[in-house]
Amino acid sequence: MTEHQAETDHDGTGEAPVFRPRKNGQAQAVSDELAAWMRTGWADTEMRDLGPIEQAPYTAKRRAALSGRFPGERLVIPAGTLKTRSNDTEYPFRPASDYVYLSGDAADGGCLVFDPRPGGGHLVTAYLRPRSNRGNGEFWLDGHGELWTGRRDSLTEAGALLGLATDDVRRLPEVLGEAPDVPTRIVRGHDPVLEEVVAGLRARGGAAGPEAGTETDTADAADDAHAAARRDEDLAIALHDQRLVKDEWEVAQLQQAVDSTVRGFGDVVAALPQARATSERYIEGTFFLRARVEGNDVGYGTIAASGPNATTLHWMRNDGPVREGELLLLDAGVETRTFYTADVTRTLPISGTFTGVQRRVYDLVYAAQEAGIAAVAPGRPFTAYHEAAQRVLAEGLIEWGLLDGPVDRVVELGLQRRYTLHGTGHMLGLDVHDCAVSRTELHLYGDLLPGMVLTVEPGLYFQPDDLTVPEELRGIGVRIEDDVLVTAEGNRVLSAALPRTADAIEAWLAGGWTPPAA
Numbered sequence: 001m002t003e004h005q006a007e008t009d010h011d012g013t014g015e016a017p018v019f020r021p022r023k024n025g026q027a028q029a030v031s032d033e034l035a036a037w038m039r040t041g042w043a044d045t046e047m048r049d050l051g052p053i054e055q056a057p058y059t060a061k062r063r064a065a066l067s068g069r070f071p072g073e074r075l076v077i078p079a080g081t082l083k084t085r086s087n088d089t090e091y092p093f094r095p096a097s098d099y100v101y102l103s104g105d106a107a108d109g110g111c112l113v114f115d116p117r118p119g120g121g122h123l124v125t126a127y128l129r130p131r132s133n134r135g136n137g138e139f140w141l142d143g144h145g146e147l148w149t150g151r152r153d154s155l156t157e158a159g160a161l162l163g164l165a166t167d168d169v170r171r172l173p174e175v176l177g178e179a180p181d182v183p184t185r186i187v188r189g190h191d192p193v194l195e196e197v198v199a200g201l202r203a204r205g206g207a208a209g210p211e212a213g214t215e216t217d218t219a220d221a222a223d224d225a226h227a228a229a230r231r232d233e234d235l236a237i238a239l240h241d242q243r244l245v246k247d248e249w250e251v252a253q254l255q256q257a258v259d260s261t262v263r264g265f266g267d268v269v270a271a272l273p274q275a276r277a278t279s280e281r282y283i284e285g286t287f288f289l290r291a292r293v294e295g296n297d298v299g300y301g302t303i304a305a306s307g308p309n310a311t312t313l314h315w316m317r318n319d320g321p322v323r324e325g326e327l328l329l330l331d332a333g334v335e336t337r338t339f340y341t342a343d344v345t346r347t348l349p350i351s352g353t354f355t356g357v358q359r360r361v362y363d364l365v366y367a368a369q370e371a372g373i374a375a376v377a378p379g380r381p382f383t384a385y386h387e388a389a390q391r392v393l394a395e396g397l398i399e400w401g402l403l404d405g406p407v408d409r410v411v412e413l414g415l416q417r418r419y420t421l422h423g424t425g426h427m428l429g430l431d432v433h434d435c436a437v438s439r440t441e442l443h444l445y446g447d448l449l450p451g452m453v454l455t456v457e458p459g460l461y462f463q464p465d466d467l468t469v470p471e472e473l474r475g476i477g478v479r480i481e482d483d484v485l486v487t488a489e490g491n492r493v494l495s496a497a498l499p500r501t502a503d504a505i506e507a508w509l510a511g512g513w514t515p516p517a518a
Contacts, residue, residue: 030141038140046131048157055104055338056163058249062242063102067114067122069238074184075114075122076176076198078191082108088143092297096190097430098239100339103162107152109169111194116182126162127169130155173197185235202228233437240438243429245451250340250429251485254453257295257342258483258494259516260334264290265346265498266515268330269508272322272350280304280318287332294518295334299341300432303331306350310477311461313422324351327358329477333432343432343455344495345481352509354502357472361460362502365478368392368458369500372424376484376491378450382443386424387411389458393420402469419462419469425455428483450488457481 066075079099082090093108103112109129114122131154132139132146140147155166167175176197186198202224246254264287268275275282283304291298305315306322310329322328328350333342347362349355354362372389391407394416398405403415410416427434427443434453435443448454459479462469483494497516499508507513 030137035137038137039134042134045151046154050153050157050160052163053104053161055249056161058247059102059104060163061247063112063114063122063124065242066102066239067124070114070185070235071120072116072182073114074116074179074182075112075235076184076186076194077102077112077114078187078194079103079105079108079110080190081193082144094297094339096187097243097339098187098236099190100430101239101243103164104338105158105162106339107158111169111172111191112164113172113176115179124164126158126164126166127172127175128153128155128158128166129170130168176201183231185231187236187239188229188232199228236437237439240435241442244427244435244438244442245449246429246453246485247451251451251453253336253338253340254342254428254483254485255494257299257334257336257340258344259497260290260294260336260518261332261342261344262495262498263294263515263518264332264334265330265344269348272328272509275322276324276350278322280306280309280320280322283322283328283330284318287330291334296337296339297335299333299335299343303329303345305329305331305477308464308475308477310347310479311463311475312477313459313461322350325355326350327476327478329479331479331481339430341428341430341432342483342495343428343457343481344483344498345457345459345479346498346500346505347478347480348505348509353506358476358478359502361462361473361476361478362480362505364393364396365458365460365480366501367396368424369456369480369482372456372458373482373484373491373493376448376454376456376486378448378486378488378490380448382446382448382454385454385456389424389456390416390420393458393460418466419460420458421461422457422459424458425481428453428455448486450486452486453494454484454486455481456484 077099079095082093085091095106095108099105099110099112103126105126105128107128111127113125113127115125116122129152131152132142139145146152153161155168159166172194181204184198184201186195188195267286267290268283271282271286284302287302288298301316302318303315304318305312306320306328307326309315309320310327328348329345330348331345333344335341349358368389371392372385375385375388391411394403394407394410397403397416397419398407398410402419403410429435457479459477461477462473462475464475466474480500482496482500485492485494499505499513504513
């Protein structure tokens with residue numbers, strides 16, 4: 001990796017900064033002649049004729065729905081900024097999910113601003129980084145200039161793609177500072193600079209709503225800060241409430257993510273001989289290749305857990321051996337280039353066939369998952385599928401003599417959780433644990449609605465040092481996870497193409513099944 005070679009002078013006006021060579025022993029000097037030459041001789045690439053992205057009609061509807069929730073208020077939805085990985089290198093950028101949901105844009109540093117119109121509704125503007133300035137050297141002297149990181153869309157091109165008004169994001173602090181005083185909310189946690197700007201608006205008075213605009217002492221100021229935080233939290237909750245039900249375009253994206261994930265699991269099975277010769281990292285890397293070829297990335301850290309590592313619920317070290325006679329628990333999901341993720345788990349016998357005790361555990365988890373999937377239907381409580389799966393697991397554990405019945409007592413006290421600590425599923429979408437701050441009365445304690453997508457993933461995990469179970473069970477971990485769409489009639493398992501029963505798993509490992517082609 002090469003090193004960028006300039007420092008910048010910012011004059012605070014919001015205009016493009018002046019770029020100058022860094023004065024250290026590592027950077028190459030930039031002569032006046034070179035600087036002048038770099039300003040000339042470039043073809044005109046400013047404008048391309050671009051049509052709207054395919055989700056543009058859907059993002060417009062989503063923005064309209066959000067606008068209706070907050071009449072007369074300004075809403076600020078940042079994309080987020082690059083995050084440092086080490087020294088002067090950054091992690092690959094992934095935009096904030098709420099920003100993606102409302103815009104479809106993937107550029108770092110952007111921001112959506114909903115400005116209330118006098119007659120009602122909002123004017124929504126996407127504030128973005130424009131093309132790199134060639135006159136002041138930005139495009140080649142700035143480490144984030146286009147010569148270093150690639151061409152960006154012009155603001156006009158971005159507007160055509162997104163179906164939005166656009167403006168230079170470097171002007172946004174100035175624009176907000178001069179904007180009319182109206183109640184303002186921001187989605188927090190993605191852009192600390194913009195959060196400070198919004199805090200300044202509120203301190204100025206009027207911009208935070210009824211809490212602002214009066215003389216306060218220290219205690220009152222703290223109260224105002226808490227009130228502002230609650231208002232911002234209400235915006236985040238409203239967005240997550242809205243995202244609970246997926247539109248048809250989102251469902252198609254999730255199906256695409258699942259289909260790529262199914263092929264990724266097929267890749268892993270084909271690569272098991274190499275994994276046995278190396279480690280779990282070969283499995284992780286094999287799946288990652290599929291995710292990068294067909295999508296943007298993995299949707300979360302892959303869990304490639306073999307043997308006793310499968311009893312660690314979030315095993316992500318993926319550095320253990322892959323041994324004959326043991327099980328491999330693979331929990332992985334491809335994230336599409338539009339940032340929707342799958343989340344699928346299969347537990348596979350590395351040798352190709354389950355031992356008797358492995359199959360006994362697998363079959364109980366499968367029965368629990370079948371009961372959970374059957375409980376997914378519109379109008380049913382979100383908790384119903386968890387309760388159905390947990391009851392089946394409790395019944396099995398009682399039958400094996402690991403728990404004392406009756407089953408109602410075990411479930412009421414949660415005694416089965418010693419061997420199955422996690423819940424049976426979660427919402428799925430732009431985030432692997434989607435809509436995490438939605439209202440509990442709509443989500444955790446609400447009823448399922450058509451268009452919701454969730455996982456069903458019961459598991460049993462017998463720790464290697466757990467003396468409450470027979471030795472033959474210790475070190476066995478099994479989870480089966482599928483992605484399920486709630487439909488008007490019941491449900492559809494999006495990942496149904498991937499083998500799931502013990503017999504089907506063994507047939508797959510014997511070469512009797514191949515994933516559908518892309």
